[in-house]
Amino acid sequence: MIKLFKLLKQYTVQIAVVIVLLFVQVLSDLYLPTLMADIVDKGLANKDVNYIIKIGGFMLFIAAGGTICAIIATYLSSKTAVGFGKILREKIFAKVESFSLHEFDKLGTATLITRTTNDVTQIQQVSVLILSMMITAPLTCIGGVIMALQQDTSLAWVLVVAIPILFAIIGLTLKRGLPLFKVMQEKIDRLNLVLREKLTGIRVIRAFNRIEKERVRFDEANADLMDNAIKVNLIMAVLMPAMMLIMNLTTVALVWFGALRIDEGSMQIGSLLAFIQYATQILFSLLMLVMLFIMVPRAQVSAVRINEVLDTDLDIIDPEKSKEVNDERGFVEFKEVSFRYPGADQPALNNITFSAKPGELTAIIGGTGSGKSTLINLMTRFYDVESGSVLVDGVDVREMSQKALRAKIGFVPQKTVLFSGTIAENIKYGKQDATKEEIEHAAQVAQATEFVTGLEAGFDHPIAQGGTNVSGGQKQRISIARALIRKAEIYIFDDSFSALDFKTDAKLRAALKPEIANSTVFIIAQSVSTVRDADRIIVLDEGEISGIGTHKELLNTCKVYREIVASQLSEEELA
Numbered sequence: 049m050i051k052l053f054k055l056l057k058q059y060t061v062q063i064a065v066v067i068v069l070l071f072v073q074v075l076s077d078l079y080l081p082t083l084m085a086d087i088v089d090k091g092l093a094n095k096d097v098n099y100i101i102k103i104g105g106f107m108l109f110i111a112a113g114g115t116i117c118a119i120i121a122t123y124l125s126s127k128t129a130v131g132f133g134k135i136l137r138e139k140i141f142a143k144v145e146s147f148s149l150h151e152f153d154k155l156g157t158a159t160l161i162t163r164t165t166n167d168v169t170q171i172q173q174v175s176v177l178i179l180s181m182m183i184t185a186p187l188t189c190i191g192g193v194i195m196a197l198q199q200d201t202s203l204a205w206v207l208v209v210a211i212p213i214l215f216a217i218i219g220l221t222l223k224r225g226l227p228l229f230k231v232m233q234e235k236i237d238r239l240n241l242v243l244r245e246k247l248t249g250i251r252v253i254r255a256f257n258r259i260e261k262e263r264v265r266f267d268e269a270n271a272d273l274m275d276n277a278i279k280v281n282l283i284m285a286v287l288m289p290a291m292m293l294i295m296n297l298t299t300v301a302l303v304w305f306g307a308l309r310i311d312e313g314s315m316q317i318g319s320l321l322a323f324i325q326y327a328t329q330i331l332f333s334l335l336m337l338v339m340l341f342i343m344v345p346r347a348q349v350s351a352v353r354i355n356e357v358l359d360t361d362l363d364i365i366d367p368e369k370s371k372e373v374n375d376e377r378g379f380v381e382f383k384e385v386s387f388r389y390p391g392a393d394q395p396a397l398n399n400i401t402f403s404a405k406p407g408e409l410t411a412i413i414g415g416t417g418s419g420k421s422t423l424i425n426l427m428t429r430f431y432d433v434e435s436g437s438v439l440v441d442g443v444d445v446r447e448m449s450q451k452a453l454r455a456k457i458g459f460v461p462q463k464t465v466l467f468s469g470t471i472a473e474n475i476k477y478g479k480q481d482a483t484k485e486e487i488e489h490a491a492q493v494a495q496a497t498e499f500v501t502g503l504e505a506g507f508d509h510p511i512a513q514g515g516t517n518v519s520g521g522q523k524q525r526i527s528i529a530r531a532l533i534r535k536a537e538i539y540i541f542d543d544s545f546s547a548l549d550f551k552t553d554a555k556l557r558a559a560l561k562p563e564i565a566n567s568t569v570f571i572i573a574q575s576v577s578t579v580r581d582a583d584r585i586i587v588l589d590e591g592e593i594s595g596i597g598t599h600k601e602l603l604n605t606c607k608v609y610r611e612i613v614a615s616q617l618s619e620e621e622l623a
């Protein structure tokens with residue numbers, strides 16, 4: 049956690065002010081019982097009304113000063129803690145943004161969400177406590193002991209007995225409670241995971257009538273979290289009354305033995321009252337420390353989880369000095385590229401070599417799992433190659449900045465992702481400063497105009513979270529328009545026409561042709577009709593290239609291609 053606290057640098061002055069204010073507040077709290085003892089022993093005993101009014105007024109002044117300090121300190125420490133939470137969320141978000149797909153796979157979305165929200169809240173809450181109690185509790189405790197001893201030393205043994213008992217109770221509680229706190233965050237993760245899967249998969253769950261089953265799964269995770277929370281709260285429920293019991297017994301003991309001493313004439317009533325107040329302050333400060341001891345380990349668990357995200361070594365990082373790309377635009381070359389997903393036995397791609405240049409259409413075809421999307425993942429540097437190299441415009445993608453690389457690419461992913469916002473905003477995602485005309489043109493080419501203008505709000509039609517209020521084909525067309533608006537050097541269409549009907553597919557490809565004529569285009573497709581006109585077809589089979597060439601060439605030379613074609617086209621079409 050200390051590591052995280054280093055991020056608080058910009059709040060140094062604020063924290064220093066809080067410390068000073070709390071210091072003054074503790075001093076005022078510690079001074080009040082002594083003043084009260086004076087009123088009782090000197091003012092009341094001597095019936096000196098003037099003295100009572102004078103000291104009473106002074107007490108009011110001290111109490112008011114202490115209260116003002118406490119209010120300002122609480123305000124400032126809360127402000128600091130909330131700011132700290134914001135910094136942490138920013139840091140985690142920025143780090144996660146630079147994660148490669150591998151790191152996402154490794155940690156998982158659910159836990160990343162918990163870590164950015166719940167774990168940060170834990171740290172935020174404990175920061176307020178640390179800021180206030182870390183100073184006040186030890187100061188009050190030590191100051192209270194000194195002040196109490198000044199009143200009377202012979203009653204000190206009551207505290208000597210009470211404090212170890214208090215610590216024993218605290219120790220026992222922490223021993224049982226701490227492991228449960230650690231488990232708590234994991235259980236929240238689990239709940240998040242189940243909930244996320246349930247929400248994103250709601251259609252499938254309903255279609256397969258798995259609602260009951262999913263409910264049971266959620267109930268299990270929910271009940272599991274509740275059981276753990278109940279155990280934790282049970283321990284806490286015992287702790288508080290136990291502490292109060294010790295405190296009350298201490299007061300009774302002090303009154304009892306103090307009364308005996310007063311009877312003997314060796315102690316004054318005011319001193320006893322002050323001593324009791326100091327004892328209460330000391331025990332309360334210990335209680336505060338206990339709260340800290342309880343909260344800090346819990347927050348420590350969260351801190352470890354946050355640090356795990358912040359300290360994750362990134363697989364894909366920009367080179368210290370990125371190479372400038374020469375004037376070439378859109379040249380792509382794979383040189384003996386092999387790649388294996390982390391943890392996989394078999395390589396997903398093996399010894400892939402080809403090149404493509406502007407004005408060319410390269411199609412990639414192959415069975416499911418043959419490595420088509422993987423090839424694209426390497427071109428966009430979502431993953432790094434295991435051996436060989438991927439060159440874009442003559443420069444290895446690992447030697448250029450990711451930003452520069454991706455600025456060259458217009459990418460239409462296999463799984464369409466739209467963001468909440470209007471249709472226009474989604475298309476503009478490809479080019480922030482796009483004009484209205486550019487948006488309309490991109491939509492026109494992507495064959496989206498017809499359905500967009502049919503909507504009441506047209507381009508201002510709101511897209512629901514995850515794009516659930518438009519059809520699969522409409523989503524694909526918006527996603528294509530988003531890529532087209534970039535006027536990219538390289539276009540990648542990963543199975544992007546699959547949700548389009550035959551007519552729209554043909555119209556779209558006809559409109560697309562002049563638009564992307566000067567770019568290097570890659571189309572991944574399952575259907576031969578989509579790839580047959582390509583300048584180059586790469587046939588992938590189990591991660592290896594089993595043939596490269598035009599439709600005609602491959603029919604003669606590549607057995608895998610012939611099989612794909614035979615399974616899709618009729619004899620006449622083949623002839």
Ligand SMILES: Nc1ncnc2c1ncn2[C@@H]1O[C@H](COP(=O)(O)OP(=O)(O)OP(=O)(O)O)[C@@H](O)[C@H]1O
Pocket residue numbers: 153389390392396414415416417418419420421422423462
């Ligand atoms: N993130 C991943 N981690 C581990 N293995 C993966 C991952 N993604 C894909 N694979 C594996 O790599 C191989 C190639 O997958 P890829 O997604 O490139 O196939 P594809 O040809 O695009 O398939 P499809 O046409 O079904 O989309 C498959 O065997 C797949 O199981």
